[in-house]
Amino acid sequence: MSSRLEPTPPLTATRASLHTLALGDVTAERLASAGIELSGDATVLSRLAGVLDPGDPDFAIVTPDKD
Numbered sequence: 001m002s003s004r005l006e007p008t009p010p011l012t013a014t015r016a017s018l019h020t021l022a023l024g025d026v027t028a029e030r031l032a033s034a035g036i037e038l039s040g041d042a043t044v045l046s047r048l049a050g051v052l053d054p055g056d057p058d059f060a061i062v063t064p065d066k067d
Contacts, residue, residue, distance in 0.1 A: 012036070012037040013034075013035070013037075014035055017034040017035050017036050020034040021036070022055070028042055
């Protein structure tokens, strides 16, 4: 048995507004103020944000050599 879900909800966002999604701030008001257009069930994004680990703003992407 397979539990295949339809890909919802479609959204339209600019590159600059994607940080709103990445930060997990997915309230309808916050999405609209960031210029993200959403059609469909917005609770899907809330559920996704609920299972993601919070980001670490101090994460060192590049560590320079000390030599």
